[in-house]
Amino acid sequence: xxxxxxxxxxxxxxxxxxxxSSANDVPISxxxxxxxxxxxxxxxxxxxxxxxxRDIDVDIxxxxxxxxxxxxxxxxRQKGNPASPNEVLKETTLTFxxxxxxxxxxxxxxxxxxxxxxxxxxxxxxxxLTIYVMAMSDTGDYDMQVYKRTLTGLNMELDFTAIxxxxxxxxxxxxxxxxxx
Numbered sequence: 001x002x003x004x005x006x007x008x009x010x011x012x013x014x015x016x017x018x019x020x021s022s023a024n025d026v027p028i029s030x031x032x033x034x035x036x037x038x039x040x041x042x043x044x045x046x047x048x049x050x051x052x053x054r055d056i057d058v059d060i061x062x063x064x065x066x067x068x069x070x071x072x073x074x075x076x077r078q079k080g081n082p083a084s085p086n087e088v089l090k091e092t093t094l095t096f097x098x099x100x101x102x103x104x105x106x107x108x109x110x111x112x113x114x115x116x117x118x119x120x121x122x123x124x125x126x127x128x129l130t131i132y133v134m135a136m137s138d139t140g141d142y143d144m145q146v147y148k149r150t151l152t153g154l155n156m157e158l159d160f161t162a163i164x165x166x167x168x169x170x171x172x173x174x175x176x177x178x179x180x181x
Contacts, residue, residue, distance in 0.1 A: 025103050025124050026151065028068050031060045033181045035149075035156050039174025041078070049078040049085065056158065056174055058149065060129075067097040067105055068122075070131070072147070094131070096122050127151040141165040154178065 036057040043050060055075040062068045071093040080086035096105035103124045111117030113136040122131045128150040135143045141164065148159040160172040 024126055026127050028060075028062045028066075028124065028129070030127075030151060031068075031129050031149065031156075032062055034059045034179045035176035036179045037156075037158075037174055037176030039158055039160070039172040041160075041170060041172040043078075043170040044168075049082060052076070052078045052085070054172060054174070056176065057179075058156070058158075058176060065098065067095065067108070069093065069095050070122075092133075094120055096120075149176075 034057065037055075039054045039056050041052045041054055043052075054077070056072065058070065058072045060068060060070050071091065073089060073091045076088045076090060077085040079088070095108040097108045099106050099121075105122045107118075107120035109117070111119050113119050113134065116135075118133050118135045120131065120133045122129060124130075128148050130149075131147040133145040133147075137143065143165075144163045146161045146163070150157045150159070154177065156176040156178070158172065158174040158176060160170075161168060162170040
């Protein structure tokens with residue numbers, strides 16, 4: 001009888017634990033808003049700009065279908081004269097739609113990496129929204145960018161990694177605050 005109770009307790013733990021952990025994932029609506037801040041980027045690509053400051057903002061808008069739109073802008077300072085670097089604003093907008101996997105979305109464009117497009121998908125685990133953007137070079141190597149945006153109280157932390165064919169070439173870490181919902 002004691003063995004049956006122990007077996008039942010273990011079986012219940014195995015069945016209930018995955019449901020509890022996925023239940024702790026915040027919904028995409030928790031990320032809604034216009035977030036602004038800055039980040040420090042480190043790279044092994046540039047001798048003149050191994051560490052740079054970036055101004056960043058992210059606008060996340062969930063839609064009625066359960067998907068979301070995201071636009072992020074980064075003011076880069078990583079070329080030109082190190083004493084007075086050139087400023088370049090980069091902007092990316094993606095629309096994500098639901099998949100059959102809970103907490104996972106795919107880019108609505110569904111790019112073809114063989115045609116030079118990027119392929120993007122997103123997931124939420126706990127309080128982190130991770131966006132993956134992957135491209136293939138003409139020689140068949142891959143470029144992967146991973147954007148992890150984690151809610152931490154009233155802030156959002158950014159942890160960015162750029163990988164080329166398995167080697168980390170750039171990272172950035174920063175903090176954003178909610179400017180408006």
